[in-house]
Amino acid sequence: MKPSRIWAWLALAVGALYFALPLIGTIEFSLRMRRGVYSFDAYRAVLSDPQFRATFSFSVFMALMTIVLGVLVIAPTAYWVRLKLPRWRPIVEFITLLPLVVPPIVLVFGYIRLYNTSSWLPLTGTAGGTNLLLLAGYTVLALPYMYRAVDTGLRTIDVATLTEAAQSLGAGWITIMARIILPNIMVAILSGAFLTFAIVIGEFVLAALLNRPAFGPYLQVLGANRAYEPAALAVITFAITWACMGLIQLVTRLQKHTQVPR
Amino acid sequence: MAFLDITRLEKFYGTTHVVKDFNLAVEKGEFISFLGPSGCGKTTTLRMVAGFETPSSGSIRIDGRDVVNLRPNQRNIGMVFQAYALFPNLTVAQNIGFGLKVAGRPRAEIDERVREMLGIIHLPELGGRFPFQLSGGQQQRVALARALAIRPKLLLLDEPLSALDAKIRVSLRQEIRAIQKKLGITTIYVTHDQEEALSMSDRIVVMNAGVAEQVGDPFTIYNRPATRFVAGFVGTLNALDAIVTDPATGSITLDGQPIRLNRPIDAAAGASIGLALRPETLALGPRPETDGSLRGTVRDVQFLGSVLRVRVALDGQVVALDSFNTAALRPPAVGDAVEVSFATADVLVSDG
Amino acid sequence: MAAPAPTARSWAWLGMLPFTLFALMFLLVPTMFIVVGAFRAEGGGFTLDHVMNLFTPSILAAFSISIRISLASAFLGCVIGFAVACSITVGGLPGWIRGPLLTFSGVASNFAGVPLAFAFLATLGRLGLVTVFLREWFGINIYALGFNLLSFWGLTLTYLFFQIPLMILIVTPALDGLRREWREAAEVLGASRAQYWWMVAFPILWPTLLGTLALLFANAFGAVATAYALTGSSLSIVPIVLFAQIRGDVLQDPHIGYALAFGMIVVTGIGNAFYIWMRSRAERWIK
Ligand SMILES: Nc1ncnc2c1ncn2[C@@H]1O[C@H](COP(=O)(O)OP(=O)(O)OP(=O)(O)O)[C@@H](O)[C@H]1O
Numbered sequence: 001m002k003p004s005r006i007w008a009w010l011a012l013a014v015g016a017l018y019f020a021l022p023l024i025g026t027i028e029f030s031l032r033m034r035r036g037v038y039s040f041d042a043y044r045a046v047l048s049d050p051q052f053r054a055t056f057s058f059s060v061f062m063a064l065m066t067i068v069l070g071v072l073v074i075a076p077t078a079y080w081v082r083l084k085l086p087r088w089r090p091i092v093e094f095i096t097l098l099p100l101v102v103p104p105i106v107l108v109f110g111y112i113r114l115y116n117t118s119s120w121l122p123l124t125g126t127a128g129g130t131n132l133l134l135l136a137g138y139t140v141l142a143l144p145y146m147y148r149a150v151d152t153g154l155r156t157i158d159v160a161t162l163t164e165a166a167q168s169l170g171a172g173w174i175t176i177m178a179r180i181i182l183p184n185i186m187v188a189i190l191s192g193a194f195l196t197f198a199i200v201i202g203e204f205v206l207a208a209l210l211n212r213p214a215f216g217p218y219l220q221v222l223g224a225n226r227a228y229e230p231a232a233l234a235v236i237t238f239a240i241t242w243a244c245m246g247l248i249q250l251v252t253r254l255q256k257h258t259q260v261p262r
Numbered sequence: 263m264a265f266l267d268i269t270r271l272e273k274f275y276g277t278t279h280v281v282k283d284f285n286l287a288v289e290k291g292e293f294i295s296f297l298g299p300s301g302c303g304k305t306t307t308l309r310m311v312a313g314f315e316t317p318s319s320g321s322i323r324i325d326g327r328d329v330v331n332l333r334p335n336q337r338n339i340g341m342v343f344q345a346y347a348l349f350p351n352l353t354v355a356q357n358i359g360f361g362l363k364v365a366g367r368p369r370a371e372i373d374e375r376v377r378e379m380l381g382i383i384h385l386p387e388l389g390g391r392f393p394f395q396l397s398g399g400q401q402q403r404v405a406l407a408r409a410l411a412i413r414p415k416l417l418l419l420d421e422p423l424s425a426l427d428a429k430i431r432v433s434l435r436q437e438i439r440a441i442q443k444k445l446g447i448t449t450i451y452v453t454h455d456q457e458e459a460l461s462m463s464d465r466i467v468v469m470n471a472g473v474a475e476q477v478g479d480p481f482t483i484y485n486r487p488a489t490r491f492v493a494g495f496v497g498t499l500n501a502l503d504a505i506v507t508d509p510a511t512g513s514i515t516l517d518g519q520p521i522r523l524n525r526p527i528d529a530a531a532g533a534s535i536g537l538a539l540r541p542e543t544l545a546l547g548p549r550p551e552t553d554g555s556l557r558g559t560v561r562d563v564q565f566l567g568s569v570l571r572v573r574v575a576l577d578g579q580v581v582a583l584d585s586f587n588t589a590a591l592r593p594p595a596v597g598d599a600v601e602v603s604f605a606t607a608d609v610l611v612s613d614g
Numbered sequence: 615m616a617a618p619a620p621t622a623r624s625w626a627w628l629g630m631l632p633f634t635l636f637a638l639m640f641l642l643v644p645t646m647f648i649v650v651g652a653f654r655a656e657g658g659g660f661t662l663d664h665v666m667n668l669f670t671p672s673i674l675a676a677f678s679i680s681i682r683i684s685l686a687s688a689f690l691g692c693v694i695g696f697a698v699a700c701s702i703t704v705g706g707l708p709g710w711i712r713g714p715l716l717t718f719s720g721v722a723s724n725f726a727g728v729p730l731a732f733a734f735l736a737t738l739g740r741l742g743l744v745t746v747f748l749r750e751w752f753g754i755n756i757y758a759l760g761f762n763l764l765s766f767w768g769l770t771l772t773y774l775f776f777q778i779p780l781m782i783l784i785v786t787p788a789l790d791g792l793r794r795e796w797r798e799a800a801e802v803l804g805a806s807r808a809q810y811w812w813m814v815a816f817p818i819l820w821p822t823l824l825g826t827l828a829l830l831f832a833n834a835f836g837a838v839a840t841a842y843a844l845t846g847s848s849l850s851i852v853p854i855v856l857f858a859q860i861r862g863d864v865l866q867d868p869h870i871g872y873a874l875a876f877g878m879i880v881v882t883g884i885g886n887a888f889y890i891w892m893r894s895r896a897e898r899w900i901k
């Protein structure tokens with residue numbers, strides 16, 4: 001027992017060092033803007049940059065839309081597969097895992113070629129169309145996580161019984177989905193949503209290649225031209241990611257307390 | 263000196279005293295059961311013998327050798343767990359041969375032993391299957407074969423049948439006992455099922471709250487329980503209160519009805535004592551061969567298959583009795599006035 | 615549940631329509647379009663020319679360094695992540711460490727892209743905290759010693775920041791799935807700890823480990839943002855070459871883009887095929 005415990009502590013210590021140093025380094029760097037003293041100048045500069053606000057709100061908006069589209073596409077599908085088409089399950093699972101195999105850059109390349117201005121569906125021709133494409137791309141990126149989260153949520157409730165009970169009371173499909181299934185898997189959906197938010201908010205490749213004014217490309221441009229602001233932004237992004245993960249834990253824990261033990 | 267000798271064994275988890283002054287001497291080839299309610303320390307005691315837990319104090323000797331400081335893989339013990347302990351990535355044959363393989367035995371010996379073991383557990387065809395392809399009962403048999411394949415000095419089983427359904431439980435326990443007798447292997451069997459313990463064991467250790475309350479053969483445990491706990495835990499029991507009228511002749515009154523036990527009672531006249539009677543020692547109606555009787559009215563009748571359990575209300579207290587269910591005899595009806603007869607020798611007396 | 619009425623059944627697939635349509639339009643068809651494009655000649659018709667054009671020294675070098683970085687970061691991520699996961703599950707570390715560590719892993723595994731590059735620049739860049747610290751306190755100039763953040767090892771080190779936590783997140787549940795009875799049964803049968811790990815635990819974990827390796831590989835291989843923000847276009851790994859192609863920064867054969875993308879799919883595809891193959895071999899004992 002003893003030697004293995006020493007190794008465990010050692011592994012942990014090395015790991016902690018590796019993960020703490022970049023964070024400390026970034027924070028320290030972000031405070032160095034004013035010569036000789038630590039200050040929040042970098043943060044001030046970033047937050048007062050109108051471009052920061054514009055790109056950040058654009059990305060937040062896209063993230064929220066991605067969550068909505070993701071839920072609309074995935075939740076009914078996962079439910080339907082569980083209830084009526086268990087044979088589709090391997091296919092659907094395979095498709096939802098594909099985005100982990102097909103690199104995003106390949107995906108967006110396909111979009112650009114397939115939906116360019118001279119194609120049958122010239123989505124890239126207008127800003128609105130490109131936004132739609134970006135939204136679809138983000139939803140694809142979120143697919144593996146969202147589907148897993150929702151499917152796990154569905155596994156913990158008895159889909160068939162709930163549906164039959166609702167049907168016997170005269171509820172239609174929309175009602176069943178909106179009033180029965182969704183509230184029951186809300187925690188799973190929220191977990192997936194926060195994860196999606198964390199992925200989308202700083203995403204770079206899709207936004208850059210589709211030429212949308214999102215937060216990721218803004219970060220990159222800033223990084224190429226400034227010294228201290230990027231570090232401040234990295235700290236902010238890290239905080240946002242942390243908040244998302246914290247929220248996932250929070251909702252999961254809340255659910256544990258409110259759920260009736262079975 | 264006994265084959266397995268446990269003396270003054272104690273175990274604390276932090277401040278909780280889980281096993282208290284546990285002493286046991288097991289002869290070679292004996293089948294011992296640990297019986298007791300959940301949380302009484304059966305598993306803990308067994309795991310100390312196996313070497314997974316370190317005793318807080320006390321000694322454990324196997325074949326004359328103190329094993330307390332030996333690691334589990336040095337003790338040469340076979341162990342069967344409650345469930346799901348087969349290695350899922352190995353076939354049945356590989357599972358059974360595991361112990362020999364890690365000991366570096368030659369291939370031929372392993373194959374031979376595996377074949378022998380598969381024969382003993384009556385699954386000669388299943389060597390190539392993976393555990394998930396077996397039923398629960400088959401899995402436990404394979405687990406038994408795996409434990410026996412290393413020819414252990416001692417076999418430990420921790421509720422090996424509790425995850426199985428009732429039918430298989432009965433047939434498998436007979437099989438386990440038969441194999442144990444055939445191999446003559448010293449065995450400790452943990453269970454909370456009294457029927458299992460009574461039907462399989464040479465001796466039973468009844469445990470309660472970390473204490474071995476009584477050690478004895480099934481007959482003694484059932485018919486001569488040493489403590490009230492043993493009497494209550496093993497079998498069903500009517501616990502009744504009575505008043506002593508004459509301690510010398512053993513005369514008492516039970517809900518106003520006089521009974522004479524014909525043996526002295528260790529209590530003063532007028533004192534209250536506890537009586538205990540097994541349902542199967544009571545009979546409905548007068549019987550010439552018995553010397554005790556009580557009158558009451560039938561409260562309810564439970565149909566338990568081959569047996570009827572009838573509960574008879576006295577003046578305040580209730581006694582339950584078992585009578586065989588025969589088609590010729592009509593069961594008593596609720597409200598009938600009946601006489602209950604018994605042998606006074608079967609009445610267990612405890613104070614208070 | 616009662617079997618659905620025949621009519622209801624025959625229409626059940628309709629419920630899959632939105633998802634199928636979405637997947638086709640935004641995942642399957644665009645990907646296929648690239649694959650087909652890699653083999654389509656200028657005026658239509660089949661050609662291998664574009665794919666052949668991949669076999670030029672510069673592109674082969676890009677693939678080579680990409681694959682090596684991805685393999686190194688995936689492999690190291692697996693090994694280190696596994697060690698950490700072991701230390702919090704079976705290593706006997708106190709229980710309170712586990713929760714925060716898993717939360718942190720969740721954060722770090724999603725902290726990729728441009729901000730991650732900033733973080734490493736601020737730490738190991740020429741003016742980074744650690745670089746300066748080592749130089750001023752110990753007189754060690756890591757850049758003079760040959761270290762460069764914009765290199766194979768620099769990028770690998772950076773990728774590990776999300777690879778290790780991802781491994782921890784995936785493998786911890788798998789380690790929890792190792793039943794205590796297995797270890798104890800092995801032990802009581804005379805096996806040493808090493809024998810238990812070698813004969814029981816690893817074979818059981820194998821599919822998970824391989825799957826995670828493939829996932830980590832694809833994860834690193836497709837990553838653009840971190841490398842781009844870190845190195846600009848100075849380090850030619852495949853995704854960056856492709857990025858530049860799409861951007862039109864480099865004016866070459868326009869079809870080379872298709873071929874590059876196709877090459878990327880082939881590499882991740884091979885990685886995953888390898889995984890599926892190994893897994894089917896390793897998982898005979900699962901239903
Ligand atoms: N690792 C441990 N730490 C603290 N307390 C423990 C530990 N293991 C067991 N206990 C306590 O020791 C007591 C005895 O446990 P044990 O498992 O031996 O009971 P048991 O007789 O086998 O019960 P069951 O029939 O439910 O298996 C219980 O009260 C239990 O809560």
Ligand SMILES: [Mg+2]
Binds near residue numbers: 304305306
């Ligand atoms: Mg137990």
